[in-house]
Amino acid sequence: MKKINRRQFLKRTAVGALGFTTVGVIRSPFQTQFYSLAQGEAVDLTLMMVDYSDPVKTALEEVIIPMFVEENPGSTVTVNYSDWARYNEEMTTAFAAGVTPDVFQGGAVWSPQMARRGWAYPLTDLIAADADWNWDDFPPGIQSDVTVNGEIVGVPYRQDLRTLWYRKDMLEAAGFSAPPTNWDEFLEVAKATTVKNGDQFEVEGYHLSHVSDGWQRDWQPYLIWLEQAGGQFLSDDLTKCMLDQEPALNALQFLHDLIHVHKVTSYPGLEPQGDLQVIVAGDAAMQFGNADFERIINLYAPDQAGLVLPTLPLTGAIQATHAWVNKFFVSSQSKNPERAWDLLRFLTRADVLEIYSAANNNTPPRQSLLEAPYMSELHRQVLAAAPYAQTFPQHPNLIGLFRPVTEELEKALTGTKDPEKALQDATKQVNLILEDG
């Protein structure tokens, strides 16, 4: 064997590395060919999940995906998982890079955003051609949440209905036999159930928010109070912020007073104990929440069953609450949008959606599932809040609009700014963004 010296060795190594780098950066022609060959035949689809728990993962991998593969022989589905904290940027960069999953989940404010960016594959025609799948099973309010400018851009898989939950044991100990129904009763109960040791809260009469809940932590509960006060975030034509109106101020003033005048909640609030929400851990007597409370109790705190209960939304000026409607989308960058629709259609079919919803204890968006066996009595009580639920306005930059509001809310709630001034400033900033387009 011919010997080579060190220089030759280094040179050949460098030539090899350069060759590999060149090959690596040149786009492979084979991938495109594979996809084009796969049209109409077996295909490898990708699904991005963000709204999941361990039981959902098990249900997906052991039941749902095998069912799909069985019904679509030769097809495969690769499931990737993410979490809400990094999901927005993960999907944004995926779209920017052109490597999106075929089907992906999205949050409550995603429909107008996806539609404006052209990232959601339009589904109206596919849905219209698919009578068996039964779009009419979704209530009109939920249908309109995914319909942007007359085009259906996604399919809801969950309605995250939040209502007031209370601790029956704490209310009874304070002499209340029933949960509050309006703001006055709420204040009375909150005062009576608050337990303090000096300045420190041992039990919050009402838990508003906590730091580890991220930058929207105050905005989400405030939104419910705002809607109960009869207010709204944006005008109906989406051109003006309505937070400088009286209902918005009433709501914020009420929250401000809960913290600084009546001292029935700490700000920022007590932190959850691991997976146990503050109310489930026994650190608060009342808190807004969804059916996930029941899932956590069943899973981690069965001794709390029957003690933490939901009730109907409170009445301020009106009886109201907010629903976060989460949905699946087909990516506009999918190389097989019709096959991706097959997967989405399958995932939101009543029998499959039931498996997913049961695993996550989700409130399903399909009316036919409201009597499903997994829907417990407690879950039905949460569902009773549905007629009072409002959804987000369909502005394409809601996340951008939320930011100045959250900042001003924080200033008002910490007591560093007068609530009225905070809302005026928030309105000014939101209006500037709205004008900017």
Add this chain to the structure above:
Amino acid sequence: MNIVTQTPAVKQKKSLGQRLYKYYNSQAFVALLFLIIPVGLLIILKIYPIFYNLYLSFTRYELFEPPRFVGLRNYKWVFQNDVTRQSIWNTLLFTIEAVPLGTALALVVAKLLDENFYGKIMYRTLYYLPVISSIVVSAMIFRWIFNPQQGLLNYFLGFIGIPPQTWLSDPNLALLSLVMVTIWGSIGGNMIIFLAGLQDIPKEVLEAAKVDGANAFQRFIQITIPLLRPVILFVVVTFTISTFRNFGLIFLLTQGGPLNRTNTLVWEVYMSVFANLRLGRGAALSMVMLVMVFILTILSFRVIRERQG
């Protein structure tokens, strides 16, 4: 008489293949090969993005539409917007609090661990451990430590009569809490660099000073520190840059709050780009950050070089 005529040697023209083969065997080709990859990567991964970022900073770009030229509008926004101005101030404050204190502590720890004592290796390992810990794990642990109700820090402070503090949600304590975690995470790495520097200091110089009657503190101040200046400069510059880029801790612990007190430039870039999808604004903020790091680095060089002079 025979006349011998000599025809001048005709330089034979080499084929392209031969010329390429000759070049392949030349030193210039070897040099080119070894330069082409790092220089290529430098251009693709560093220089091009900087110039593309500069270009984007003069545009309005939201990914789904082509960039639109808006002149200096993004820079105007950076300097006129209260939140971004606060983020510039927070970044400077964060750096001013973390870098000098973290550098000094790392130097002191390195000096202590440079001495000969039993268990020296174990202590060096323990101090270095945070460097190899994942930032996510570290942040999760510190979230527990800072927990107002069940946190270790409040528990220990309770022994000396200090009431529980809301470390991550008190506007006066949140940035300080991040500084503490940053210093904890950086001491090990900086300590190793200082240790290497300390071991390069000639022992004769220190012994001569000792013979002249200088005590340990005087030797440290008068001899060790001046001789360590290049190392200190390196640590200060790299630590400053890493503090400017500190995103993970803010993302995992405070998300810019409370009251924007931990909203640094890098967090603001993230929010501009991913929450608002305003890539032009994010690019303008990044350019401001680049200039600030550049100025601080030059200042560090000047201060330390002047003292050395």
